[in-house]
Amino acid sequence: MMARRSIEPLVWILFSVGGVVAAMFVPVLLFLFGFAYPLGWLASPSHAHLVAVVGHPLVRVLLFFLCTLCLLHAAHRFRYTLYDGLQLQHLQELILLVSYGGAFVGSVAAGVLLWQFG
Amino acid sequence: MVASHDVVLVGGGGAGLRAAIAIAEANPRLSVAVVSKVYPMRSHTVSAEGGAAGVIRADDSLDEHCYDTISGGDWLSDQDAVEAFVKEAPEELLRLEHWGCPWSREPDGRIGVRPFGGMKKMRTWYAADKTGFHMLHALFQTSLKYRAVARYDEWFVTKLLVDDGRVQGVVAIELRSGRIQPILAKATILCTGGCGRVFPFTTNATIKTGDGMALAYRAGAPLKDMEFMQYHPTGLPFTGILITEAARAEGGWLLNKDGYRYLQDYDLGKPTPKPVLRSMELGPRDRLSQVFVKEMEKGRTIDTPYGPVVNLDLRHLGERVINTKLPFVRELCLKYQNIDPIKEMIPVRPVVHYMMGGVHTDIHGATPLPGLYAAGEVACVSINGANRLGSNSLPELLVFGARAGRAAAEYASSQKEPGPAVVAQAEDERRRLVHDLLQRTDGRERIATVRDAMQKTMEESAGIYRSGPGLAKAADRLGELEEQARRIGLDDHSRTFNTELVTALELQFMVEVARTMVGSALKREESRGAHQRIDFPKRDDQRFLAHSLCRRAADGSCRIEYLPVTITRWPPGERVYGR
Amino acid sequence: MSTERNRYTEFRPRWYRPKMSTWWWLKRWSSLAFILRELSSIFIAWFIYFFLRLVHALGRGDAAYREFLAWAASPGIVVLNGITFAFVLFHAVTWFNLAPQAMVVHLGGKRLPGALIAGANYAAWVVATALVLWIVSR
């Protein structure tokens, strides 16, 4: 079954899991850190508390996955949006580089940040 | 260009596809061509709803299916053909199961069967109420597996090529390019379906224009029992869309304008809450349609802008039965009649449905013309006699499609290649099409006008009840219309997908077929099955226990002869329903 | 190649091959909705960037954290986050609604109805949201 060995199913799984993660967690996080705390709708948690939370190794791992999966999800979708919406298939190489490359860079950055945290 | 195959099939419906597979399996070295004016899966078999009969239950027997078929056909069926049919039908239906047809099932996974009109036992296999659709797609998709089957999709056959006393292929128009060319073959099988479109109000699709009957008839093969056109008792008033007999088999009632189950007044049994086989609403179609006319004459039908109707009441069946067993009926009613059969009654009236007659063939699908075979609704073997029972046609396509395929394959294996004479004939045909129709600029008649006149003539004279004088008048009128059909003027002189050209040719075929129907009906001075003469209201076995054979005379009129019916074990008797 | 090939000659028809316009997705509301759904990807990427800035700020101490919150409250960012929020919600809703089409779950030999699967997704969403709220604001 050579066909099965292609990378597409794996990319798709990551895309899908990323889609789920993004749908589940991004709205609440964005609500809290994008609006509720900066705009004072809710009392913002103390720095110490957040550091304790993020500093927990398990949370760090989970956050790393959150970032990587969301970025991969976004990259995959973005790539097809360029293909379909703007009909840019002929720029395939460039688009692949920008989208998945971007996701890769972002994931590395997230990894480094979270690794060094605390 | 000249194409050449061992066997050419005209028609890609149920009969044609079954024949194609039979040939591919009988002899994989033969090259088979399926020529069809529409993509095969668009063929009219796709519309069949109710089911396909074949004996499988332990409480049933082949003899009972034979008897139901023969008495249903008012003893005009050939009993040897019926016996072969009844015996092979279950095998064929099973084969289709093995090819993936999604038959409806019993809870334990066995094939399910339902009751049907005129049948004494439950033996109708069904795939919800889209039986024909599922059968056709299963056949078509299975046929894709056979490399030997070449397809000519959207090619319209205009003529059979006959030389040296045998049929050696066809002339056809490739619709997309407009090219007209011969497709030669050692054997040709007609599977072109019926001719309901000669009437104005019919369940039949627009492609059912009797092409194959006219092709064979013009080539010299006789047409058999053309006076027997079946009216189905339950069509939707404006569109003629069929509400399947399965609706009554599941327990639907026919009610007149007083809400009364009027069938009980016509010797069809007593009303019972649960359906009883061969009784009341499960009587045969000819009788039910005739009773409708009687009811109308008594003023007990309901008037609508589209003519008188009665009501088909399914409400008491409940939502679950309707949704699982009759979903398509509900879909059609909602869409086209804007009513929901769960809550409302369905207005219905008799509608032209099925041609019992057709190209005369023997039990192997062979016509008297060597090299020419026919199967399906276009053919008359005859198992349907004077009235076909519901759910006998679909298995007929399979049984006789396969038989004709095997017979043609065998014949083709022993024949030599078609000669140059037929190529020359094809060239004549091409010239005729181009000069007399395509490029003609002095044509006077409009297709729609001639067609409407023909349909009106047929409805008035050759409907459920007929009379000598009416038929005689119609015969004259059709003669005139044939003239007019020859003088059609086309708006469209182009080559590419010229549907107007096709429609004109179909009209010529239809008028030809209509003339044979009226001619045969005029000569049959009795009432039998679907042929009811008000001037001869009794069945007359003395004179007419015989098939009519209609041959084309040189002047275009038809000559009628009679051929005795084959009786094996069931001597003619009275047709009894509901008792 | 040459115009010769595009010219009609008898029996060698030329089909007309319409080209899909670049702006096809503006022609029907549903295709526009599709493109918008796909564009949510950009905003999800933006959110990750935003979030990593938060993590970065947290790592650099209380002052940096306060600075981050102030930056996040600046009008430009609020507007951008507002748009992002709309897109992210759109993504979530479409994602959950489509879930039943991709997933068929059997229970006791019966196929679960799609509404139930979508419902389960929404329920999970509520739980996930509550969990995050609880952890962050505890």
Place this chain on the structure above:
Amino acid sequence: MVDRITVEVARYRPEKEAEPSFQAYEVPCRKDWVILDGLNHIKDHLDGTLSYRWSCRMGVCGSCGMTVNGEPKLTCATFLADYAPGPLRVEPLRNFPIIRDVIVDIDDFMQKLSAVKPWLIRDAEKPLAEGEYRQTPAQLDEYKQFSMCINCMLCYSACPVYGLDPEFIGPAAIALAQRYNLDSRDQGARQRDEVLSKHEGIWSCTFVGECTKVCPKHVDPAGAIQRYKLSSAMGSVKDFLMPWRGK
């Protein structure tokens, strides 16, 4: 007095025109007329040169798909009056080469259909004498929906991915492959997978979902494709973790 409605029909006659244009006709707008009745009125009484396909006029043969006011529709199952007061635009189905007027070339689909082997595949055929393959109503339900496809091509017309990349196998063909894959009698899933798991198979689909929305027979090809993606992806994960598996 019957109301009238203007129908603008796309015309293309390859023998004399380089590209399509519109021609307007006025037809009666009767309550129970479908769009096809309107076209037939044109053909019969106004202009015999208009060409289109139709047959069953009961929504089951799949011939009469056209683009009506931008949406792919079966014209025998869409009522004229729903578009009153008009005008109404009738065009060929999108994403297919146009042969003439509103007739499109669907050969591409016919080939793809064959490619996914839409027939029952068995390791060993059971002899007829042994009767039917047992299949419970629940097993039938597994694939029933996907067997309802009438090959009307509305889904291909609605799918932008097919429009952009004609190599894409497309919704109906994949749904029909799934129809057999999910049939308890079939053993051909691995053979079909060779075609389906290519890029032009399921992976080209970005789940636009339009195919399912326009399908007149509720086949849900979008669902068929996503389900196949899921099972194919799971399969490849398993293959990856357990390379000795399968074969």
